[in-house]
Amino acid sequence: MTLTLLVKNGRVVNPAKKQDEICDIYIEDGKIRAMGTNLSMCADEIWDATGLVVTPGLIDMHVHLRQPGQSYKETIASGTAAAAAGGFTRVVTMPNTKPVIDSPLIVEGLRYKIEQESHVKVDIIGAVSKGMEGRELAAMGGMVKSGVVAFSDDGHYVEDCDFMRKAMEYSSMLKKVIIDHCEDTHLIADGVMHEGAVSAALGLKGRPAVAEDIAVARDILLAQATGCAVHIAHISTKNAVAMVRRAKAAGIPVTAEVTPHHVIFTDEALRSYDTRFKVNPPLRSEEHRAAVVAGLQDGTIDAIVTDHAPHSWDEKDKEFNIAPSGFVGLETSVGAVLTHLYHTGCMDLATLIEAMSVRPATILHLPAGVLEEGRDADITLLDLQTEWAVDASTFYSQSKLSPFDGMIFKGKPVGTIVDGKIVMKQGEVLA
Ligand code: DOR
Numbered sequence: 001m002t003l004t005l006l007v008k009n010g011r012v013v014n015p016a017k018k019q020d021e022i023c024d025i026y027i028e029d030g031k032i033r034a035m036g037t038n039l040s041m042c043a044d045e046i047w048d049a050t051g052l053v054v055t056p057g058l059i060d061m062h063v064h065l066r067q068p069g070q071s072y073k074e075t076i077a078s079g080t081a082a083a084a085a086g087g088f089t090r091v092v093t094m095p096n097t098k099p100v101i102d103s104p105l106i107v108e109g110l111r112y113k114i115e116q117e118s119h120v121k122v123d124i125i126g127a128v129s130k131g132m133e134g135r136e137l138a139a140m141g142g143m144v145k146s147g148v149v150a151f152s153d154d155g156h157y158v159e160d161c162d163f164m165r166k167a168m169e170y171s172s173m174l175k176k177v178i179i180d181h182c183e184d185t186h187l188i189a190d191g192v193m194h195e196g197a198v199s200a201a202l203g204l205k206g207r208p209a210v211a212e213d214i215a216v217a218r219d220i221l222l223a224q225a226t227g228c229a230v231h232i233a234h235i236s237t238k239n240a241v242a243m244v245r246r247a248k249a250a251g252i253p254v255t256a257e258v259t260p261h262h263v264i265f266t267d268e269a270l271r272s273y274d275t276r277f278k279v280n281p282p283l284r285s286e287e288h289r290a291a292v293v294a295g296l297q298d299g300t301i302d303a304i305v306t307d308h309a310p311h312s313w314d315e316k317d318k319e320f321n322i323a324p325s326g327f328v329g330l331e332t333s334v335g336a337v338l339t340h341l342y343h344t345g346c347m348d349l350a351t352l353i354e355a356m357s358v359r360p361a362t363i364l365h366l367p368a369g370v371l372e373e374g375r376d377a378d379i380t381l382l383d384l385q386t387e388w389a390v391d392a393s394t395f396y397s398q399s400k401l402s403p404f405d406g407m408i409f410k411g412k413p414v415g416t417i418v419d420g421k422i423v424m425k426q427g428e429v430l431a
Helices: 076-085 106-119 140-145 161-173 197-202 209-226 237-249 260-264 266-273 288-299 334-340 349-364
Strands: 004-013 021-026 031-036 047-048 051-055 058-063 090-094 121-126 151-154 177-180 230-232 253-260 379-389 408-418 419-424
Touching: 004 237, 004 349, 004 379, 047 106, 051 349, 058 076, 058 260, 058 349, 076 106, 076 408, 076 419, 090 379, 090 408, 106 121, 106 151, 140 161, 161 209, 161 230, 197 266, 209 230, 209 237, 209 253, 237 253, 237 288, 253 408, 260 288, 260 334, 288 349, 334 349, 334 408
Parallel strands: 004 047, 004 051, 058 090, 090 121, 121 151, 151 177, 177 230, 230 253
Antiparallel strands: 004 021, 021 031, 051 379, 379 408, 408 419
16 A cells, blocks of 8 residues: 555645645645645645545445445445546445344444445445334334444435434434435326326336425425434436425525436437436436526535446346336546536536535535545546547446446546546446
8 A cells, every 4th residue: 555645736626625726735644734834744645636636535325336236236345446547436325135134233234344345435324114014113223333324224215204204303313314215106106207298108107296295395394303414315306306395495404416327318329228328216307407507506416426336237138118227427527527527517516516525424424525635645636628439348347237328428537546546447346
C-alpha cells in the first residue's frame, strides 16, 4: 500500500466546505493530512490531477450486491469492483438477498465477507421485516449493534400501515432512517411497466403512477406521526416529488433519491420490448421524468443512486412479462449524470456532487462526503470532457445487462481512492 500520496493540481469540488478551487491533497496512512496550494511534501506517489475534478468519494446509497445467496448474479468482489470502476468509494447494499439480511448473524457474516473481498467501503441495510414479509419486525436493535446503517424492505412496499408505524417507532428510537420502496402492492398487481399510452399500445399491464403517490403519501404521514426519518427510494412520479417538496417545507423528516435511468429514459424505451429497460418502479412518461429532474434541481430530491440490480443473462433473456426487473448501474452512473444533468446545464457540478456524496452521507450519518484534514482519504477523480461509448461487455459487474449499453457519454470517473489507496486508475480496478 502506498503510505503517502499527493494528488496535485486538481480542481477540488468539495460542496460541504463550499470549496471549488485548484488545490493539492496530501494523504498519509489513509487520512487526508493536508490540503492547500503548491504543497511540497515528498510522497511515495504523486498523481498529477491537472485538468481533473477531485471530489469527496462518491457514495451510492442504493445497490444490490446480491450476497448472501445469489452469487450467480453478483458478488461482493464483482459488485465492489464495479463500484470502484464507477468512481464510488462507498456503496450501501440492500437486504433483499437469500436469506434476507434480517438478523445480526447474517449482518456479521456479510461484514466478514466484505472485509475479505471488497474493493470499496460497503455499508449494510437491514430488512424492516423478517424475511421481508411485512409481518414481523426484523431484529432491528441487534442489527444496529452489528452495524447496519438503515432499514429497508426494498423491492417490496411495506404494506401494512400499522406494521410500518411500529417499524418507524423502533427505527426512530434507533436513530436510523427507513428507506421505503413506494408502490402500493394492490395497485401494481401484475403490472410490468408504467401504465399509460405506451403500455396500452404494447398490450402490457401497467403499474400506475398513483400506486407510488399513495405509498409516498402514507409514508410522509407516518413520518410526521412518528418523527421517524423516511427516505423515499427511487422516486419516479410527479405527485410524489410534489408531496416530498411540501413535506420538507413543513419540516417532516423525509428525504428522497432518484436514479439516472428515471432521469434519462421514459416508457417510450419499452416499445422494443427490451427487457434491459424493465425496472421497478418503471420508467415513466415525460411529465414524470421532467418532474424528477426539477426535484433534483430545487433540492427536493436529495440523492442520486443507481439501484444497481444485477440479474443473470438467463433470467433477463425472457419474454417481457416474466423477466425480472432491474439492471446494473454502477459503471454508468457518473457518465450518465455528467452527460444528461451537468453538460445539459440542468445541474451545476457542486449540486451534483452533493447528491452523490454529501447528502447520502448525511442521510445515513456516515463519516464521509467531505474533504478535510484528518478525514479518511476517500476521493474520486473525474474527467469532465472525455467522450466514451458504454460497452457493457467490459463491465466489472458480473451482469452485463444495461439499458445504457452503446450510449455515448461525456465525462467519466478516472480515479477512485479509498483510505488513501488507489483502487481504480483510468478505468482499471487495481487489486
Ligand atoms: O427493478 C428493481 N429491481 N427494483 C427494485 O426495487 C429491486 C431490484 C432488484 O433487487 O432486482
